[in-house]
Amino acid sequence: MKALGALGWIYLAALFTFVFAPIAASVVFSFNSDRFPTLPLGHFTTDWYARAFSRPEVWEAISNSLIVAGVTSVIATFIGFATAYTDFRYGFRFKQAYLALALLPPTLPLVILGLAMLAWLSQVGLSGTLTGIIIAHVVLATPFAMAICRLRLSQMDPSLESAAWNLGAGPWTAMRYVILPFCAPAIVSALCLTAAVSFDEFVVAWFVSGLNRTVPVLILEILQGNVDPQINAIGTVVFLTSMSLVVAAQFMIFRRRRNG
Amino acid sequence: MAEPLVQFRAVHKAFGTYVAVKSLDLDIHRGEFLALMGPSGCGKTTTLRMLAGLEQPTSGAITIEGKVMNDVPPHHRDTPLVWQSLALFPFLSVVENVEFGLRMRGIGTKERRDRAMLWLDRMQLKGFEHRRIDQLSGGQRQRVALARSLVTEPQMLLLDEPLSALDAHLVIRMQGVLTRLQKELGITFVYVTHSQSEAFAMADRVVIMGHGQIEQIGRPQEIFRGPRSRFVAEFVGRNNILAGQVQAGVMQSPQGSVPVGAPDGPAEIVVAADRVTVSRDRPAGAAIRAAFLSEEFAGTGIICYFETPDGAEWKAQVSESQLSDLQAESGQEFWLSWDPARVHVMG
Numbered sequence: 001m002k003a004l005g006a007l008g009w010i011y012l013a014a015l016f017t018f019v020f021a022p023i024a025a026s027v028v029f030s031f032n033s034d035r036f037p038t039l040p041l042g043h044f045t046t047d048w049y050a051r052a053f054s055r056p057e058v059w060e061a062i063s064n065s066l067i068v069a070g071v072t073s074v075i076a077t078f079i080g081f082a083t084a085y086t087d088f089r090y091g092f093r094f095k096q097a098y099l100a101l102a103l104l105p106p107t108l109p110l111v112i113l114g115l116a117m118l119a120w121l122s123q124v125g126l127s128g129t130l131t132g133i134i135i136a137h138v139v140l141a142t143p144f145a146m147a148i149c150r151l152r153l154s155q156m157d158p159s160l161e162s163a164a165w166n167l168g169a170g171p172w173t174a175m176r177y178v179i180l181p182f183c184a185p186a187i188v189s190a191l192c193l194t195a196a197v198s199f200d201e202f203v204v205a206w207f208v209s210g211l212n213r214t215v216p217v218l219i220l221e222i223l224q225g226n227v228d229p230q231i232n233a234i235g236t237v238v239f240l241t242s243m244s245l246v247v248a249a250q251f252m253i254f255r256r257r258r259n260g
Numbered sequence: 261m262a263e264p265l266v267q268f269r270a271v272h273k274a275f276g277t278y279v280a281v282k283s284l285d286l287d288i289h290r291g292e293f294l295a296l297m298g299p300s301g302c303g304k305t306t307t308l309r310m311l312a313g314l315e316q317p318t319s320g321a322i323t324i325e326g327k328v329m330n331d332v333p334p335h336h337r338d339t340p341l342v343w344q345s346l347a348l349f350p351f352l353s354v355v356e357n358v359e360f361g362l363r364m365r366g367i368g369t370k371e372r373r374d375r376a377m378l379w380l381d382r383m384q385l386k387g388f389e390h391r392r393i394d395q396l397s398g399g400q401r402q403r404v405a406l407a408r409s410l411v412t413e414p415q416m417l418l419l420d421e422p423l424s425a426l427d428a429h430l431v432i433r434m435q436g437v438l439t440r441l442q443k444e445l446g447i448t449f450v451y452v453t454h455s456q457s458e459a460f461a462m463a464d465r466v467v468i469m470g471h472g473q474i475e476q477i478g479r480p481q482e483i484f485r486g487p488r489s490r491f492v493a494e495f496v497g498r499n500n501i502l503a504g505q506v507q508a509g510v511m512q513s514p515q516g517s518v519p520v521g522a523p524d525g526p527a528e529i530v531v532a533a534d535r536v537t538v539s540r541d542r543p544a545g546a547a548i549r550a551a552f553l554s555e556e557f558a559g560t561g562i563i564c565y566f567e568t569p570d571g572a573e574w575k576a577q578v579s580e581s582q583l584s585d586l587q588a589e590s591g592q593e594f595w596l597s598w599d600p601a602r603v604h605v606m607g
Contacts, residue, residue, distance in 0.1 A: 162314055163347035165334040167408070168364035177360075181351045
């Protein structure tokens with residue numbers, strides 16, 4: 001690979017500044033004593049964090065978000081893996097259509113998906129419940145899990161599974177001892193990424209959450225009332241949580257340990 | 261004679277409209293080293309996969325020890341396969357790979373570790389048991405794959421072009437390892453390959469397949485010196501084929517008329533490259549005229565390529581000193597001659 005020239009470095013620095021400066025600013029102002037985000041900065045304080053996290057609705061929203069993200073990631077990863085494995089293992093008619101449908105949800109406009117989910121979930125009486133949000137988020141997150149598992153399966157020597165059968169493993173045993181261990185990094189990665197998708201998701205959650213607000217929904221509600229540095233404090237926590245999940249997911253996908 | 265270990269009876273295998281194997285009849289005996297050889301798409305790998313239960317015959321029957329195996333799933337058979345890609349499990353250590361078959365048979369931790377270690381020792385892999393697969397060389401991986409397949413002490417081992425990914429010098433060494441192993445264990449090896457040098461070097465019997473059918477079965481020498489069809493003669497390589505009409509012991513062919521020991525009528529004769537003599541002056545007996553094209557250094561000598569006036573390619577194997585004596589230049593014409601008693605008449 002060619003080394004990056006000076007211009008390249010400047011370009012990269014500018015790009016990352018452009019992307020991360022607003023987030024960095026939000027983090028900086030979350031520790032700033034001034035009421036409004038202006039320069040020069042006041043003095044360092046954790047007061048906004050203390051205030052934000054003393055509000056019961058913040059804790060409730062965090063708890064909601066964590067439950068939804070946790071359950072969503074498990075269900076979405078399970079369905080995503082099963083879908084990817086079906087694609088890997090079987091040839092059938094309309095397979096292209098099957099794949100297109102399976103990967104469709106993230107390409108739908110979120111407002112449309114949110115409205116549709118709201119209409120449908122209220123029909124079945126799940127609107128405004130955590131279960132409703134979970135269902136909506138599973139729909140959104142599953143394609144990501146599937147894409148990750150599919151990538152991993154595509155790196156697998158197809159004889160690996162047959163080799164397990166050949167050595168005495170039945171289909172389920174081969175799944176347990178060969179396919180799952182091979183896909184383990186992808187599965188962990190899919191769990192992290194789908195959790196992050198759910199944890200960050202605002203639009204659909206806003207439509208279907210009702211009184212069970214998740215963190216992004218709560219942030220908007222506080223913001224509609226007034227601009228308050230508490231938002232920066234909550235935002236910093238949300239950002240760190242999501243980033244950790246995404247970084248963990250990337251790490252699992254790209255590390256070159258024990259892969260064939 | 262004892263009952264064969266494996267019998268294929270009128271086995272037919274089709275994938276959609278594509279027929280991979282046509283009415284195959286084949287007996288595989290206990291303790292023999294059998295090579296299935298043919299060009300790609302000849303059905304040899306499909307035959308092997310049917311034996312392992314990875315494909316089901318469309319019709320016909322495959323029996324192992326007299327039991328019809330058509331519907332027995334792969335994991336209920338004792339037919340371990342050494343894969344072309346080796347298919348070692350990358351997430352397991354060397355010893356865990358070797359243990360896999362024993363583990364699937366529910367053998368306890370201690371015993372399977374002991375038995376796996378025994379095989380690693382036998383394959384000269386002691387000290388490598390905790391390595392990961394990607395830390396091994398090609399030859400070491402090959403031996404891990406062998407140990408993994410043999411640890412359950414099967415009566416038959418299937419091998420699907422296992423040496424095709426190795427360097428040439430390793431191939432020769434592994435051929436030695438395989439033949440010795442097969443003799444020591446006394447089990448049946450069924451070896452699929454497209455390489456005649458591998459098949460002829462190792463196998464007791466060679467099955468030549470073409471277009472889903474068996475073209476010829478025999479000992480390597482029989483097939484090498486006595487190909488039964490043009491397909492076999494061409495596939496086995498370094499053979500020259502002369503076709504024509506025989507009348508009173510003389511064959512009229514597009515390359516010239518030569519004496520042959522064949523009855524009157526149409527005939528095809530095979531002249532092996534190592535039985536062709538190249539000379540500038542016309543020798544007595546069977547000889548045809550051809551222009552020198554090029555030479556190729558092969559393992560056992562030099563193969564010279566010639567073209568006859570009607571465009572047929574002829575091969576002659578010569579030694580290095582013979583080649584320098586000839587001082588052959590491209591386009592020069594020579595006489596190619598042979599002893600009519602040492603050619604093979606096909607049919």
